[in-house]
Amino acid sequence: MSKKIEVCLTPALIDLYDIEESIVVVIDILRATSSITYGIDNGAEAIIPVANVEDCLAYADKGFLLAAERNGEVVAGYDFGNSPFSYTKEKIGGKTVVLTTTNGTKALHLAQKRAYQVVIGSFLNLDSLCDYLKAQNKNVLLLCAGWKDQFNLEDTLFAGAVVENLRKSFEHYDDSSVAAEDLYALAKADLRKYLHKSSHSHRLAQLNIEEDVVFCLQLNICKTIPVLEGEKLVRLKP
Amino acid sequence: MSKKIEVCLTPALIDLYDIEESIVVVIDILRATSSITYGIDNGAEAIIPVANVEDCLAYADKGFLLAAERNGEVVAGYDFGNSPFSYTKEKIGGKTVVLTTTNGTKALHLAQKRAYQVVIGSFLNLDSLCDYLKAQNKNVLLLCAGWKDQFNLEDTLFAGAVVENLRKSFEHYDDSSVAAEDLYALAKADLRKYLHKSSHSHRLAQLNIEEDVVFCLQLNICKTIPVLEGEKLVRLKP
Numbered sequence: 001m002s003k004k005i006e007v008c009l010t011p012a013l014i015d016l017y018d019i020e021e022s023i024v025v026v027i028d029i030l031r032a033t034s035s036i037t038y039g040i041d042n043g044a045e046a047i048i049p050v051a052n053v054e055d056c057l058a059y060a061d062k063g064f065l066l067a068a069e070r071n072g073e074v075v076a077g078y079d080f081g082n083s084p085f086s087y088t089k090e091k092i093g094g095k096t097v098v099l100t101t102t103n104g105t106k107a108l109h110l111a112q113k114r115a116y117q118v119v120i121g122s123f124l125n126l127d128s129l130c131d132y133l134k135a136q137n138k139n140v141l142l143l144c145a146g147w148k149d150q151f152n153l154e155d156t157l158f159a160g161a162v163v164e165n166l167r168k169s170f171e172h173y174d175d176s177s178v179a180a181e182d183l184y185a186l187a188k189a190d191l192r193k194y195l196h197k198s199s200h201s202h203r204l205a206q207l208n209i210e211e212d213v214v215f216c217l218q219l220n221i222c223k224t225i226p227v228l229e230g231e232k233l234v235r236l237k238p
Numbered sequence: 239m240s241k242k243i244e245v246c247l248t249p250a251l252i253d254l255y256d257i258e259e260s261i262v263v264v265i266d267i268l269r270a271t272s273s274i275t276y277g278i279d280n281g282a283e284a285i286i287p288v289a290n291v292e293d294c295l296a297y298a299d300k301g302f303l304l305a306a307e308r309n310g311e312v313v314a315g316y317d318f319g320n321s322p323f324s325y326t327k328e329k330i331g332g333k334t335v336v337l338t339t340t341n342g343t344k345a346l347h348l349a350q351k352r353a354y355q356v357v358i359g360s361f362l363n364l365d366s367l368c369d370y371l372k373a374q375n376k377n378v379l380l381l382c383a384g385w386k387d388q389f390n391l392e393d394t395l396f397a398g399a400v401v402e403n404l405r406k407s408f409e410h411y412d413d414s415s416v417a418a419e420d421l422y423a424l425a426k427a428d429l430r431k432y433l434h435k436s437s438h439s440h441r442l443a444q445l446n447i448e449e450d451v452v453f454c455l456q457l458n459i460c461k462t463i464p465v466l467e468g469e470k471l472v473r474l475k476p
């Protein structure tokens with residue numbers, strides 16, 4: 001079978017794609033899918049993505065860790081925020097974490113409605129993810145979570161990194177795959193420097209999360225692929 | 239006033255933008271906005287964009303020229319198709335043309351609902367368009383018509399060309415402007431060669447319109463800026 005890879009630049013465009021027989025890779029580099037990858041890799045039992053702080057509250061008193069931020073600050077009474085540095089073995093090993101992430105949760109839920117499978121991508125697990133996708137006999141849609149339904153650079157760059165890796169194993173490039181791959185080729189020598197041009201990055205700079213950004217742009221420090229099962233993201237069994 | 243320039247990558251995303259006080263540039267390089275630019279520049283009195291052949295029929299018997307294609311062929315009984323070579327002085331000087339263009343018409347009508355003004359952009363009138371935009375005290379949204387609501391390369395490249403030209407006169411780049419400008423920088427030395435990578439271009443190659451594509455990628459052979467007035471595109475008065 002000739003397998004197809006496509007890039008959906010924002011969740012607002014997902015209805016344009018046939019994904020019933022596809023693996024959808026959800027991408028929200030700063031910071032949801034990076035923190036999820038790191039957390040599952042560090043032994044979290046599960047991570048439950050929710051869209052907002054109110055949804056997170058519904059999970060209080062269940063023994064879960066609650067992660068919620070507003071304007072870059074941990075919400076009072078919550079265990080931690082969205083920084084990947086909170087997702088270490090010591091903090092989340094064996095635990096279930098409820099993570100508040102607007103763009104990432106929206107993308108995950110939209111994909112889950114129709115896709116064959118929904119997995120999580122980030123620079124942290126790039127090669128493991130690509131090896132997995134190559135080994136499956138399925139089409140792939142790379143779904144950028146974007147920012148409030150808008151295109152963003154960091155998610156597109158990661159999609160481009162995947163396209164670059166998979167180009168020999170997949171066919172039928174769409175225009176957005178071509179663009180993503182070319183942008184990644186421009187940026188990959190210094191992803192952080194490239195992202196300084198980004199509006200989202202400027203916004204993030206104001207939130208004082210520079211260390212998180214640098215962390216999220218590391219390649220292949222994790223081998224785990226989180227997969228969505230029901231409402232929970234868990235480790236994909238090899 | 240600090241003026242803002244943004245790029246909307248497909249008409250499906252236009253609701254994300256505040257355009258009430260903006261000039262919206264509609265971009266459908268292959269071939270609608272190129273043919274419209276060339277036609278108005280060559281003295282067409284007006285061009286009326288419609289979405290499909292049936293809508294075009296409603297204008298029969300009004301003395302207008304009717305342009306309609308299906309699968310790259312002129313529809314039987316119509317005067318000509320969408321090739322810019324049909325929009326010469328001899329053929330359309332002083333005439334009103336009804337032009338069938340699915341993606342372009344959709345983008346025009348969506349923009350017209352809310353925008354301060356809607357104008358037409360193509361490589362053929364790049365510099366004139368940019369000079370006009372610089373001289374106005376308005377924000378600018380570059381609206382790519384795309385292909386069936388999907389991202390396409392040729393419209394994005396033109397948006398990038400405008401961003402490159404206007405970068406010193408406008409502020410607040412969004413991520414899609416950054417991406418469009420960088421893709422144009424990669425492509426501009428040989429736009430035709432770059433577009434060979436594009437799925438849309440492959441589709442167009444099958445339609446045997448290579449001469450049209452080459453024509454539509456010429457820079458600055460026209461000085462006219464078509465503007466939407468009611469249902470008609472006419473020459474913007476200096």
